Amino acid sequence: MQVGFIGTGSMGSILINALISQEALQPSQIVASNRTPSKVEALAQVHSGLQVAYDNKDVAKKSDVLFLCVKPLEYRKALEQMADALTPKHLLITITSPVRIAELEQYVPCAVARVIPSITNAAASGLTLLEYGSRVVSQQREWIVALFSKISHPVEIEDQYLRVASDICSCGPAFMSYILQQMIQSAVEETSISRDAAVQLTTHMIIGLADLLKAQHFTLPELQQRVCVPGGITGEGLKALEKGIPGVFNDVFKRTHEKFAEDRVEMSKQFIT
Secondary structure, X not given: OOEEEEXXXXXXXHHHHHHHHOOOOOHHHXXXXXXXXXXXXHHHHHOOXXXXXXXXXXXXXXXXXXXXXXXXXXXXXXXXXHHHHOOOOOEEEEOOOOOOHHHHHHHOOOEEEXXXXXXXXXXXXXXXXXXXXXXXXXXXXXXXXXXXHOOOEEEEOOXXXXXXXXXXXXXXXXXXXXXXXXXXXXXXXXXXXXXXXXXXXXXXXXXXXXXXXXXXXXXXXXXXXXXXXXXXXXXXXXXXXXXXXXXXXXXXXXXXXXXXXXHHHHHHHHOOO
């Protein structure tokens, strides 16, 4: 099975590195292109055997499966560049959420699926969200699940829950990173602790919390209850959070859904011929 990547930017390169490091794919199975060729060439230097292509049509010709890892508004151009090379035997996988699978199916002759990765996949952890088009057959589904089981926990998701699931699984690490950075900054501002020390403590705290949840020792409410003893210091800290946090993620999800709706409209315009 030869696997092509159109685009090796942030998420494309994360996927390639993760899949190779977990031996889900061998470098020789991968052919990749990027509008900045030096980015693919750099990956090929790290992963001996990875094939560098200098146009998208060449990637399609050499691949059985194609990952489309470009920005949504670049989809039409990328598809046009490889249109002559796409056949019904290909499997096209989009990794972004605004692109409707049904629209892609009208534009290409092959099966189309969606895999939304997370930056956590770089550590062979977290989730990948899966959605299948009408042409995807059982063998292709099994291949996708097997591939992404090497670097994540794959979960099939319905289109109506695609955005909120992406917010939690894919955008969530950025949201949590921002919150933790605020925690570190406030610790430095309010005390004499050094930034390095605060970063180290926070990092180990979040790793320990993840391990605790993974082991299923406590649910989230149980964990809070066990740490926050009546009349204790944790409870005083939670009072501040109770003033500011409730409602914040309502606003987060409203904003992401609004942007998602706008992006889907713009994407639809690309596929109007």
